[in-house]
Amino acid sequence: MKAAHCRWVPAVCALALGFAFVTCAQAQCGLPTRLVKPANWHPQSRQAHLLPATFAGSADQDDFGPSIVGMWHVTFTANTLGGSSIPDTVIDNALVVWHADRTEIMNSVRPPQDGNFCMGVWEQTGRFSYKLNHYAWSPNGYPTNPPTEIGPPVGPTHITESVILAPDGNRFSGTFTLTAYNTDGTVATAFTGVIAATRITINTKATDLF
Numbered sequence: 001m002k003a004a005h006c007r008w009v010p011a012v013c014a015l016a017l018g019f020a021f022v023t024c025a026q027a028q029c030g031l032p033t034r035l036v037k038p039a040n041w042h043p044q045s046r047q048a049h050l051l052p053a054t055f056a057g058s059a060d061q062d063d064f065g066p067s068i069v070g071m072w073h074v075t076f077t078a079n080t081l082g083g084s085s086i087p088d089t090v091i092d093n094a095l096v097v098w099h100a101d102r103t104e105i106m107n108s109v110r111p112p113q114d115g116n117f118c119m120g121v122w123e124q125t126g127r128f129s130y131k132l133n134h135y136a137w138s139p140n141g142y143p144t145n146p147p148t149e150i151g152p153p154v155g156p157t158h159i160t161e162s163v164i165l166a167p168d169g170n171r172f173s174g175t176f177t178l179t180a181y182n183t184d185g186t187v188a189t190a191f192t193g194v195i196a197a198t199r200i201t202i203n204t205k206a207t208d209l210f
Contacts (some may be wrong), residue, residue: 066169069128070198072096073209074106076176078193091178091191095200095209098122104132113150115139117120120159130172132161137181139162154188155181170199 076092079085095107102122110116120134135158140152158181163174177192198210 009191028164065127066165066167068098068124068163068165068169068172069100070098072098072172072197073200073204074195074197076178076191076193078178078191080192082190088193090194097196105133106134108136110139111143113140114142118157118159128165128167129164130161132157132159132163134161153183155183155185157181163195163197172197 014157027153042171048094051169072095074094076090076094078089078091079087080174082174089097093109097102098104104120104122106118106120108116108118116159118134118136120132122132124130137156137174139154139157141154143149143151156170158179159176161176163172165172173194173196176193176195180188180190
């Protein structure tokens with residue numbers, strides 16, 4: 001009887017090691033277990049089948065729908081200034097990149113010597129809807145005289161956007177708010193309006209952007 005028990009010891013140890021391996025793989029060696037799909041145990045086959053890890057919180061999660069990630073030609077058309085209606089006025093014409101890590105960068109039409117790059121973060125709020133929180137961080141004013149002069153310092157500008165991506169994934173549109181601040185934190189000016197964007201592709205020509 002003692003010899004029979006000894007024969008089972010290696011099998012029991014191997015089974016215990018197998019369960020330990022499955023537990024370690026499920027935990028992804030220290031990653032939070034909520035971020036991965038657990039191992040799938042099939043009693044019939046007495047084998048553990050590890051499923052591909054699926055990480056929560058990945059941007060633009062719908063694999064079967066269009067993605068806002070990419071490069072865009074964007075126009076901002078204001079229809080209010082300081083809370084009062086104004087004629088439709090294009091206040092920016094920009095190149096924008098939305099990144100898969102939920103960050104965004106915009107090359108504005110501002111004069112380059114006064115700081116024409118600004119950045120933001122975004123989140124997807126629905127199948128085709130997105131929100132953007134964006135800042136131009138303490139640039140300078142427009143040049144005065146001579147034209148090459150860098151303007152005086154101004155405070156940051158805060159832009160928010162709520163946009164809807166077209167089902168074909170090549171356009172988006174929506175609304176924006178723009179609040180520009182003085183260096184002391186008071187509001188210098190504020191616009192609201194509409195935004196329209198067209199995707200830039202490998203075939204886009206410069207003449208398509210004018």
